[in-house]
Amino acid sequence: MTITTRFAPSPTGYLHVGGARTALFSWLYARKHGGKFILRIEDTDLERSTQESVDAILEGMAWLGLDYDEGPFYQTHHFDRYKEIIQQLLAQGDAYYCYCSKEELEQLRTDQMANKEKPRYNGKCRASGPLLQDSEPVIRFRNPTDGVVVIHDLVKGDITVANKELDDLIIARADGTPTYNLTVVVDDMDMKVTHVIRGDDHINNTPRQINILNALKVKLPDYAHLPMILGPDGARLSKRHGAVSVMQFRDEGYLPDALLNYLVRLGWSHGDQEIFSVDEMVEFFALNDVNVSASIFNMEKLLWLNHQYIMNGDPAHVARHLSWHMGQLGIDPSDGPDLIDVVKVQRERSKTLVEMAASSVYFYKEFDSYEEKAVKKNFTVGSDQVLARLRDELVVLTKWTAQEIHQVIVNLAEVLGLNMGKVAQPLRVAICGSGVSPAIDVTLALVGREKTLARIDRAINYIRSLN
Numbered sequence: 001m002t003i004t005t006r007f008a009p010s011p012t013g014y015l016h017v018g019g020a021r022t023a024l025f026s027w028l029y030a031r032k033h034g035g036k037f038i039l040r041i042e043d044t045d046l047e048r049s050t051q052e053s054v055d056a057i058l059e060g061m062a063w064l065g066l067d068y069d070e071g072p073f074y075q076t077h078h079f080d081r082y083k084e085i086i087q088q089l090l091a092q093g094d095a096y097y098c099y100c101s102k103e104e105l106e107q108l109r110t111d112q113m114a115n116k117e118k119p120r121y122n123g124k125c126r127a128s129g130p131l132l133q134d135s136e137p138v139i140r141f142r143n144p145t146d147g148v149v150v151i152h153d154l155v156k157g158d159i160t161v162a163n164k165e166l167d168d169l170i171i172a173r174a175d176g177t178p179t180y181n182l183t184v185v186v187d188d189m190d191m192k193v194t195h196v197i198r199g200d201d202h203i204n205n206t207p208r209q210i211n212i213l214n215a216l217k218v219k220l221p222d223y224a225h226l227p228m229i230l231g232p233d234g235a236r237l238s239k240r241h242g243a244v245s246v247m248q249f250r251d252e253g254y255l256p257d258a259l260l261n262y263l264v265r266l267g268w269s270h271g272d273q274e275i276f277s278v279d280e281m282v283e284f285f286a287l288n289d290v291n292v293s294a295s296i297f298n299m300e301k302l303l304w305l306n307h308q309y310i311m312n313g314d315p316a317h318v319a320r321h322l323s324w325h326m327g328q329l330g331i332d333p334s335d336g337p338d339l340i341d342v343v344k345v346q347r348e349r350s351k352t353l354v355e356m357a358a359s360s361v362y363f364y365k366e367f368d369s370y371e372e373k374a375v376k377k378n379f380t381v382g383s384d385q386v387l388a389r390l391r392d393e394l395v396v397l398t399k400w401t402a403q404e405i406h407q408v409i410v411n412l413a414e415v416l417g418l419n420m421g422k423v424a425q426p427l428r429v430a431i432c433g434s435g436v437s438p439a440i441d442v443t444l445a446l447v448g449r450e451k452t453l454a455r456i457d458r459a460i461n462y463i464r465s466l467n
Contacts, residue, residue: 003035011053014245015060039071060246082178120167139172149207200225253352325357336364345438367433374435384463406441430459
């Protein structure tokens with residue numbers, strides 16, 4: 001048997017981190033067992049589904065690196081198949097036409113709630129026969145009235161639901177379009193899905209879907225319901241807690257590796273290990289290690305993890321993602337030092353790629369002004385003469401390397417009887433526009449000879465204009 005999992009989002013918005021974790025767990029399970037991972041777009045809600053949302057889902061999956069073996073499949077392309085199954089259920093006596101009006105159903109619900117009963121359809125049309133002419137009834141599934149449904153949940157253990165607690169759900173609307181619980185069952189059956197891994201907000205749907213599958217006489221998939229992701233206040237994670245869209249994390253400077261690592265630990269653990277490569281996730285992942293209780297989303301922990309990936313990840317990989325952020329600032333990374341070298345010198349001080357990009361602009365683009373605080377502290381009387389002496393020494397260097405530049409700065413400080421800060425800091429402000437940068441010798445080496453000399457000249461003129 002080939003293990004087959006699926007991720008089946010509805011295209012009614014962005015790819016949420018909760019959906020991304022479901023996709024990740026489904027992907028990991030398939031990869032671990034040499035199986036198939038399917039992407040299915042559940043777009044039967046024609047009023048709310050949009051192409052923009054489909055694109056957002058596909059973009060999020062691609063950015064995370066969650067490749068799928070089949071799909072994307074669209075439910076709107078399978079309406080004929082759903083109708084075929086609905087007709088089969090009608091023919092078997094496992095479905096029936098319901099002619100109850102909206103007003104009747106609303107009154108039924110009102111009465112039941114007044115009597116402190118669970119609101120549910122009362123089966124009034126269960127005995128209806130063939131379709132009446134000139135009518136547009138809905139079609140309901142004839143749920144068993146006795147016995148129980150047992151969900152052998154791979155995360156939560158066995159869950160037992162009495163059939164009498166389940167009413168006869170609608171499987172086709174009056175306009176003939178199928179409903180969620182019917183389409184999911186048909187797709188999982190046709191796609192031979194062996195493991196349905198999804199959020200535990202679907203637990204109420206599962207016994208209904210199991211009964212439909214039993215009526216169709218097909219083997220049940222295994223189910224695993226993942227606990228909710230909550231915000232720090234214990235409420236369900238939402239926009240008010242900050243970033244929840246996968247691509248918003250990209251925009252805020254997170255690496256996909258860091259987000260995947262954070263999501264895999266959000267409800268799953270392998271000993272005390274915190275940081276996992278994707279290969280390790282695949283190797284160690286097991287559904288029976290998924291926590292039963294809900295998880296709290298902690299932005300500080302994610303930020304810490306992102307910094308670890310920036311510091312310790314492959315600089316070429318980090319540079320590929322940094323390139324996009326540089327582009328957002330209107331910078332072409334080919335117009336300056338190799339971005340990999342920039343990553344190497346900036347990663348210690350950068351928790352996000354947004355921070356790294358913002359602090360790296362001067363490598364590629366002239367800055368408009370000097371930082372006021374840095375000017376006041378470092379462009380003091382006589383600093384123009386220090387910069388002029390530095391320029392004279394730098395211009396004659398035969399090799400423009402960090403080592404050679406470092407020696408020039410050290411030698412000049414000794415000659416002038418100044419500490420290193422009195423030489424290096426005015427130079428840093430001249431080259432970067434602020435008092436913060438990587439080691440000054442490495443910074444100059446990356447900025448390049450021509451830009452360095454031009455910026456020193458600019459700083460000298462600026463200092464002299466102040467006096």
